[in-house]
Amino acid sequence: MTDSAVIDIRSVTEDDLPGWTRTWGNGYLRPYTDGGVDAIRSTAARDRLIGAFDMDRCVGTYRSTAQELTVPGGAFVPVSAISRVSVAGTHRRRGLLSRMVAMDLRGAFERGEPVAVLDAAQYPLYGRYGFGPATAMAWFEIDVNRARLDPRRTADTSGVLLVDAREYSKAAPAVYERLRAVQPGTLRRDELWWQEATGQRAGSPSGRPEPFFALHLDPVTGEADGLLCFSAEERWGAMLPQSPLWIRDLIAVSPQAEAALIRFAVTTDWVTTVHLPYRAPDSLLPLWLGDPRSARVSALSDYMWLRVLDTPRALSARTYGVEAELVLEVTDAAGYAAGTWLLEGGPDGASCTRTRRAAQLRIDVRDLGSLYLGDDSATRLSVLGGTEELRPGALARADAMFRTGRRPWSPRAVLGPRYQAGAP
Ligand SMILES: CC(C)(COP(=O)(O)OP(=O)(O)OC[C@H]1O[C@@H](n2cnc3c(N)ncnc32)[C@H](O)[C@@H]1OP(=O)(O)O)[C@@H](O)C(=O)NCCC(=O)NCCS
Numbered sequence: 001m002t003d004s005a006v007i008d009i010r011s012v013t014e015d016d017l018p019g020w021t022r023t024w025g026n027g028y029l030r031p032y033t034d035g036g037v038d039a040i041r042s043t044a045a046r047d048r049l050i051g052a053f054d055m056d057r058c059v060g061t062y063r064s065t066a067q068e069l070t071v072p073g074g075a076f077v078p079v080s081a082i083s084r085v086s087v088a089g090t091h092r093r094r095g096l097l098s099r100m101v102a103m104d105l106r107g108a109f110e111r112g113e114p115v116a117v118l119d120a121a122q123y124p125l126y127g128r129y130g131f132g133p134a135t136a137m138a139w140f141e142i143d144v145n146r147a148r149l150d151p152r153r154t155a156d157t158s159g160v161l162l163v164d165a166r167e168y169s170k171a172a173p174a175v176y177e178r179l180r181a182v183q184p185g186t187l188r189r190d191e192l193w194w195q196e197a198t199g200q201r202a203g204s205p206s207g208r209p210e211p212f213f214a215l216h217l218d219p220v221t222g223e224a225d226g227l228l229c230f231s232a233e234e235r236w237g238a239m240l241p242q243s244p245l246w247i248r249d250l251i252a253v254s255p256q257a258e259a260a261l262i263r264f265a266v267t268t269d270w271v272t273t274v275h276l277p278y279r280a281p282d283s284l285l286p287l288w289l290g291d292p293r294s295a296r297v298s299a300l301s302d303y304m305w306l307r308v309l310d311t312p313r314a315l316s317a318r319t320y321g322v323e324a325e326l327v328l329e330v331t332d333a334a335g336y337a338a339g340t341w342l343l344e345g346g347p348d349g350a351s352c353t354r355t356r357r358a359a360q361l362r363i364d365v366r367d368l369g370s371l372y373l374g375d376d377s378a379t380r381l382s383v384l385g386g387t388e389e390l391r392p393g394a395l396a397r398a399d400a401m402f403r404t405g406r407r408p409w410s411p412r413a414v415l416g417p418r419y420q421a422g423a424p
Helices: 012-028 034-044 096-111 165-180 191-197 255-266 311-317 364-374 378-383 394-402 418-420
Strands: 006-010 046-054 059-070 077-088 115-119 138-144 160-163 211-215 225-233 241-252 271-279 293-300 303-307 324-331 339-346 349-354 363-364 387-389
Touching: 006 096, 012 034, 012 046, 012 059, 012 077, 046 096, 059 096, 059 115, 059 293, 096 115, 160 165, 160 255, 165 191, 165 211, 165 225, 165 241, 211 255, 225 255, 241 255, 255 271, 293 364, 303 311, 303 364, 311 339, 311 349, 324 364, 324 394, 363 364, 363 378, 363 394, 364 378, 364 387, 364 394, 378 387, 378 394, 387 394
Parallel strands: 077 115, 241 271, 324 363
Antiparallel strands: 006 046, 046 059, 059 077, 115 303, 138 271, 138 293, 160 211, 211 225, 225 241, 324 339, 339 349, 363 387
């Protein structure tokens, strides 16, 4: 076996792409296709692709993309969004992941990206690199027969329009942009993303089963203010329909749009169960049903993980619940976010500067990631030891500043055939 020190961690070249794509597919249990290489090639100029190479053989993959994260107050913070992380089964537990993360975080810091984010496939992996869980997700399963929605009340779903992929992909970006402007935790979805998601991109594989698409139109302006993409399966038991319906994407910028789209899905004839994954845990969706208890939470999990790389830039980009100041000592084994910082913030904005004043709160960079979008509380985090109150009252003050009225949410669209398995 090759000594891990001689395994090269480097940027990927055009020639490496087939091997890189195959290694990634092995890691994610996805069969190799030439289309997969083309998809990676089309984004290679924009993204940073890293690989681990044993001689010329690719044994590790890693990608990061320049993204924008909405933070409390509505600012878009430039972030490095990490994905496609894998190490070949033959080369695991030899530090290759750690080396790829180290190379990429250094690059992100040098490029001036104050924050990095990722969806962690496994919980234990990323805390050691300074990431903390920053948004959570709830997976709802609605028992249609208990939802107490009367399918004869068509007023409940007024404004909903079934459309094809083309019409949907035209309306969708503007609706999503309206959500992104106000929803902490969201990332950008550009036009290419929408074309790919709806099979509208030139060269998209044909013959892929198309999901169903619906819009909700604002009754006053006639403009789309909600999007619903779903698939369903025709399933019968002795003359009784038992069809599941899976919501792949649901974006709404008004409560009316959300209520109408959910009620539309739940009152679809033949459907007995509606699966609604990746919603904010404080989603109001159960309350749009006749009986909210018909929406059971079948999974509740951490979702997006976040690592602060530049404390003053990250903390001064968001707003805070109350006008206050707090002196924070941030500990960070890798050094990027470390220091003692004076945070002065409130509902209209904030500043964060290095200070010589005595710290009131000591916080590890992982906990700062969990606090940043307001999803966790300093008081809660202090129980686990990564956050320490150095001056009485500092935990309560941090809670009042960082917490938000509604939880952050990172919407995820579930695309492709994998979703049909229905497992969270
Ligand atoms: C997860 C994966 C990338 C780890 O790669 P790796 O090169 O073996 O990781 P490293 O050797 O650099 O391990 C770094 C640390 O994480 C730990 N670790 C690695 N995989 C782990 C796992 N599955 N569970 C718990 N700890 C793990 C190692 O023990 C090591 O700990 P240490 O620093 O305390 O010694 C690899 O196992 C893989 O490809 N898995 C399948 C795909 C996947 O889950 N990718 C992540 C997508 S977000």
